[in-house]
Structures are given as structure tokens and as C-alpha cells.
Amino acid sequence: MKGNASITIDQLIAVAEARNGYPLTPNQKQAIKHGDGPLAIVAGPGAGKTEVLVLRALRLMCCDQVHPRSIILTTFTEKAARNLQDRIANTHLALTAKHQQLSSIDTSEARIGTLHSICNDVLQEYRFPAYQNVRLLDQAEADLFKFRKLKLEDKHKDALFGLFRATFGNYPRNKIPKWGWVDSFATTSSRAYEDLVDFGAMKAKGGHWLAFAELCEVYEKLLSEEHSSDFTQLLRTFLAFLNSPKGAAFLKGESTPSFERPPVRHVLVDEYQDTNVIQEAIYLSLGREAPHNVCIVGDDDQALYRFRGGSVECMVGFADRCMSQWRQPCTTIYLSENFRSHKDIVKFCNTFIRSFPAMQEKGARIAGKPELISSVDRGSGHPAVSHCRGKTVADCASSFATLVRDIKKHGVVEDYSQCVLLLHSAKESPRNAGPFADALRSHNVPIYNPRSGSFLEAEEVRQFLGAFVSVVDPGLTVASALQSPTILAEIQSWVGAYSQLAKSATSLRSYVEKSASAIQAKDKGDTVAPAFGSILYRILAHDPFVGYQQDFVRDQRLSKLTRWFEAFSAQYGRSLIMSKEEDSQLSGFWLNGLYYGLCGQAVRDGLNDDEDDETIVPRGHFPIMTIHQAKGLEFDFVFVGNLGGTVSPGASHEVEHSLRPFRSNGTRSNHTVDSLAWQDEIRLHYVAYSRAKYALVLLATEAQLRKKGSETASFGGNGGSWVKQDVQLL
């Protein structure tokens, strides 16, 4: 940065207001103007928190002359990070148009990203020894890594089953497949790491706990032997880095003759309600130098990610942490004006969240939080909150689809993408999105549902996988011996799809047949091909796949398949090698890895289409989304279906509870598992309901509406009768 380029905060605010065309609220201004010291911005839905975050970051760079490199700004997804980066850059452009002297500030130098990406970058930049030449495994590959490498002894299985029964669903112990054990370990170990449990204390407890702690050590050792790391270990390494001399140099800054590495001076954290304990420890370490400029932004009522280790209690207890850690009071600013929703929707949300006893428990919400204030005009001639009921789900779905078709037909909305259907799960099964998707289709409404879990059902996917399997395991010799009937059935259906296709696709068939015989003709132990991925491309070079690649959706699926294989190649090998024991077949290790590992994982979890980073919903399509997917989004019309579900603690609540005695830092509250389950379920509904701008429509059956407030979190503390009485029926 060159020269003394700065403007006043009022000048900054003036430019922003002129650009937006509306004034900032006094609280928003206060959040931008706050000086040094910890700050909590508690922002309800639609309160304009991103704008505040953007302007606060710019205020630091443009008014206080903080070097952009001294600012760390984290958010929840890469997409959100890019969005923030863009908004900062664009607002900066508007500022420079008026205040030329700001042009030398390069806002792209600020560290903006997910916490994981920033940790990874900094560790590499500072060449932290424990992270040199380490490969970061993504979630899917880390699971495959565990599947391949972890050898679970009986005592480990006893420990997992004894301690964390809930992670196995209803499986009896002797029926648990290998993936079941791997998933259980993945969930529980990452939770233990993220909760910063004291493994020493755990070992001292002996028995199952000792075995579990040892298993975690085995896993760490395997990772280090294989020069690998996963997302959780990355955070642990980063925490260790911050406490090392290199970490001190990072925090305090250093100057080399050619480059200045400025100190870390400001930490801004978006979506703090979904932070976990280890992340909290990282933020507190990043801000450990006085005056502790850590600014957190979020809404405790919108926490959604306990199942991934998130701990809303970090947000609820942030002010206390500042006090206990630094003896420094934290300023809390509430952004309660809601600029998104119709006043009746705001009122509905306010009533909803307060109506449950579970939300009134101490520590469930930030104490003294004001209600949302409706601050936007969304008309008054229509029912902003309404419900649609039917005898069966199919009835509900049919009325819903008719309504969707008609509001588009009659110009209430211009495009389907202005609406959304929110569900707990978007899988197109009868209990989830299935009936709604069917109804929309029968009303000729095009659907966008990337999380339908139906990736593996797509024609091109099955044909392609079938062709590949027919090359590497002709006649399914190895597959036939699989111990898992589900995996075998899946593979057989792929080959079935391919065989059907092969009747007409002669050139493809000839390639597959020749290839299969070429492999069978090889000697034991021979290398057939240095990279099996080339076979994928040779299959793709034949019709009908060449044609499929002209179709955007199909092309994306085929592309995803090539990436899907990458995690497998990195774990099981890229070259195709003949078995050393059996005649005319490929290595059993490799094929079994393919079947049990890769296919097993897919059959278990289902595969989803990729979501585009750039468009939320393609025009012309009606989106079906999970509530999690809709986080941070808003729609003119929001339909919420499959209401009235019962509330019971899930595996994540149970695991959190079991690990609680070993937590070395006391962030988590002491709610019972039932309370936690209720609170999470209530927050989930609150997020769904608060996405709506003009209209919120609840879709429920008569039976669902008969549920009481003590049975379901869908309808507020007074249950379905409240909806029937107070919410207009369409």
C-alpha cells in the first residue's frame, strides 16, 4: 500500500448509502463504526449482515489504513467467501470513483475464505514442518482412506458399539458392515477432535474409552505415514502452528527485505453460530493480542450444523469467553430490522421461536435478544402466511403443484426460480421429496433438485459404469463373490444398463469386448495400463457418450464420474495390474477396493449432482431444497412440506453427550440430549420459515396438523391447532 490514502467513516457510509439507494440503520452504522475490542453482531434473518460485514472490512482498509493482509475474514462456504470478496471489491470500486486516493488499496489481499482454506494457505505459506508435503483429503477421500487403512480389532469395535450405539442406527452388532464401522469412527473421532477432548483423561478412564482413544492415535499415525491430513486434523495442526514460533511470526508480522508480512490485526467471522469448539479456540488464538479485534457475526437462532460438529453454544457464550479469556467486555450489537419478509411472516417467526419451552432454557438463545422488526413493505392484499392441507401427502402435493403452476401462469411470479420447496431431505423417495416432485412433473413444472440423491439412477451414469465394469471385471467374476448383496445388485444393474445399450452401440461394444479379452489374456502380475483413468476416456470417446457430452446436464454427470474415481485412484492405485494369484483377472485388492470401497460408499450415501458454484437456481426451474441448502438464501414464495415430524435425539446429540465429560474447555452448555434435539429442530424450522419474502405456505396433512406442540417442532409450541386457527387456509 502506498501513501496515506484514507477517508472518514461517514464518507464511506455516504457512498454505500448512495449506492444502495437506502440508508443504513443506526445499529448497522454502529456495527461499522465500532472501534477496537471484541464485537458480536447478532443479526436476524434478512437484517443485511453481509452488507455490514463488507462495510466493516472496508472501513478497516479505507478509513483506518489497516493493511488488507492484516484482515482475516472467514465464512462458511467457498461460495459465500467469493461472494464477500466480490462485494468488497465492487464497493471499493464505488469508493474509488469518489475518492481517488483509495485506488492503491488492493482489497484482494485480505485473507477471505473458509477457515479451512485459510489454515491450509497459511500453513503452506509459512512452511510449517508438520504440514509440509501433506495432502489434504476431502471428506469422501478421508472416508475411503479410513475404509482402506483402518484395521479394527475387536476391542475397537466393542468400544465404538459400546460407547456410541446411536451411530449404528438399528443394526445389530453382528450385522454391521465395514462401512458402518468406518462411518461411526469418522463421526465420533472428528467430534472428539473438534470438541477438543482431553485424550489423556479419556485413556485414564480405561476400558472402552482407552480403546477409542488408542484407535484415534492409530488413525493419526496412519495419516502421518501416508503424508495425509483431513479437515479436522488440519485445524488441529493450525492450532499447534499458532502456538509455535512460526505462528507467533504470523500473528505479529515480519518484514523481509522484499516483502512485508503484516501482522494479523482483525479477525471477522461470519456465520459464527455454526462454529465448533476447535474453531472457537483458533479464533481466540488469532485474536489473542490486545485489543482483541475479533468480530463475530451470526444468529444463534439459525444454527443448523450440530450434526457436523457445530456448537451454537460458542455464539451464545461468546461474551463470556471474551471476559474469561481476556478480561475484556464484548460489545454486542443487534441487527433486528428485517428487510426481507412481509410483516406477517416476521410476526409468525417471532411467535414461533418464542413459543417453545426448550428455547427459554438458559443458554438456548442469546439472553436479552430483541424481536425481529418488520422493516419492508411487501404488500397487504394477500395472505403472507398460509397453509394448504389435505388428507394425504399426495393431496397436499397435488394442491401445491397446482398453485405453483398457476402463480406462474397468472404472472404472480415471473419465473419458477423465485419459489422454493423446502424439506428436511430432498431425496426423491416416497417419504421425502418424491410425492412433491411427482406432482410438479405431472403439472409440467421443471424441477431443479441436485440433492435428490438420484445421480446413480441417471441413464448415462449407469451405462457408463456398466461399460467400465464390463472391461475390468468381465462376466462379473470378482463381483459375484461379493459378500454384500446390495452392492452386487447395484453393479449388476449397471451392467444390465450397459448390455441393453450395447445392442445398438456397436463400436462401444467392440471396444469393451476387445478390452476385456485383452485383459484376460495378460499374465499374472502384469501391468495392463499405467492409468486406468484412460479407459474412462476411451469409453467416453464412443457413442452414445460423445453425444451425451453435448447435453449440459449429462456432461456434468459424466465429468463428475471422472472426479469420483480420483479419490479411489489416490487410495487404491492408478495402474491396472493383473492378480498375482488368480488367472486372467485384475488384482483382487483393486477390484474389491472398487466394489466395497467406492461403490459401497456410493450405495450407502447416494451420490448427488454437483451444485453449480455460480447459479443458485437455473432460470425456468422450480427448486426443491433441503433447509440446509437454503441457508442464507431468500425466495419470494417459500413452501415448506413434510411437517409434523417427531423430535428425538440423533446420533450427533448422543455423541456430543457421551464426549462431554472429556471436554477440556467448558464451552458447551449442559442441556439434556432431548433439549438439544428440540432446540435444533426448532431452529431448523425457523430458518425455513424466515426464507420467505412475500409468501410462506405450509403444506401439511390433517394427521400432521393434529400433532401437539410437545410432539413436533413444526407448528410452534401450541402445535397444529395454532396453525389451523391462526394461519389462513388456502
Next chain:
Amino acid sequence: MWKNFSSIKLAASTSAPVKRRYSITADILAYERCSLQYGLFAARKYEPALAVQIFYGTVIHQVLDRAHAHFHGDIEGKAKGSLPSNADIDEYFNEVRNALNSRQIRASEAVREQALTVLKRFNALEGPTLYPRVLDTECRLQTDQQTYVLHGNVDVLAETAGVPKGEKGVEIWDYKGTKRPSLAAPDYDQYVFQMQVYAELYKRRTGTYPTRAILYFLNELSGDHEPKARPTNAVLVVKIDQAEVAKAIASFSATVSQIESCKSTQKWSDPKHPPPLETCNACDARWNCEAARKMKRTYKMLIP
């Protein structure tokens, strides 16, 4: 039912254009080399089958990065200011190789030998004069270009030798794991272009241009005999000239807009110039590539 809502008419909003990040090597040079191949891997996100190709480049860069860190005193147990020995190079090489192996990325014995040989030779030949001048390595530089963000990684920033004290002169070094291309080869211009863009990035960060850029072609150090002095072909010095830099940035922006327009139409046109033969020879798309066929490059389908 819809009539409940007949009082409102809601227009669909148009979303703001997205600002994308473009890298000199991974985007611009890759697109220039072959727009079709770029479309396949970078835009449509197909996974290349031959990850093996990245072995050589990765090893060269990461081992040299460690050699610099060694001299700089950043490696535990190695004295600051000491030159890495051959044994040290062996050690760093193995570390990097292990990490690549854990991704199942391997190279043949011959390739490994060659990489190790040129690394040791470079260390012995250039280390004593280069390492003491190094100011920073693996620098990530980026800058906002209004409609896109431009970024790149500079291998080494070194003090320019022979500049009078007080006048700080900084030069950029870039390691290439290849032989030096001939003047007529398209690679040649691309390398020069890359250096001009780095120069601009450096200037945005520090306010001044680097004095010059040095491309170092490590494979010029291979062969049966260990060179006693730097082979003439090992380096290419690129002069940094403001007009040339401006041209490079303009051409960068032009390529970005071509890429953006391909992205929006989802159509990837044939390469304007024939890609280097090695590029096609190793391309996953070659089994059925119309563009390659037009250039009389035909590939017989391999089995399997």
C-alpha cells in the same frame, strides 16, 4: 387457490455478474495452448487420467523450495546460511516423492533419476550465488482487475546482483522442468508473456517493477556429464519493459473475455494454433478429437 395472490406481481431478479479468478498458468496459458482441452478439464471439470505428468514439475519446485528454506534457516537442524549437500537434496527429494506417492502419483526410475540429477546439479552450480540473494520464494501474488481477479505464483524473488547498495533491485526467477524452447516455438512467447504478467503483479504489490525476469530451464543441466559452468541455454533473461507489460496485460484480459464467452455459451472452440504435439499426444480427449484430426493427428484407439 392462486387468486389469493392476485394482488402481487413479482418480477424475477437478475443476478449480478460473477467475478472469477484467473491464473496465468492454469487458465490463460492452458487456454492458449488448447482451448478445447482447457474447456474439458478447467471448465467442464473432467479429471485428467494422467496425473503422473505432474510428478516432475512438482518435485523440481518443491525440492528447490526446500533448498531455499534450508539456506534461509527455516528447516530444523540445518544451519542458516549453509548450502544443502547432495544428501540433503536426496532427503528433500524423498520427502516430496513420498507425499506424491501417497496420492499414487509415481514416476519411472528414469524420470526420478533425471529429476534428482538436475536438482543436485542446480544446487551445486547455482546455489552458492543464488541462495544468498533470495528474498522470498513461492510468492502468491494477485490483483483485482475490476471484472476478474488475476493471480500467479512466483517461484523466487532475488536481489539483483551488481546493483549499487541502497538501490534495491529485485528480479523474478521461474523454474521450468524442461529444456529451453527454440525461439520459434510457441512456448517461448508464452514464457516471456508469463514473466511480463508477473512483473505487473509484483508492481501492484510493491510499487515498482522487478529489474528483470529469469527463466531457468533445469533440463539443460541433464546429460551424461555434469556441467562445470552454467550452460548458455539454461537461462533466458526477460527484460521488463513497461510497454511490453501493458501489452501482456491487455492480451491477458482479451483471453479472459474469450474464456468468459466460451463459458457462457458452453461451447469450446477449436484451438487457434495447433497445440504442441506432446500436448495432443498426452491428451485424454485425443481418442475422438475432431480438431486433432483436422491437424492430421490421428490416434488409434488403444485396448483396453
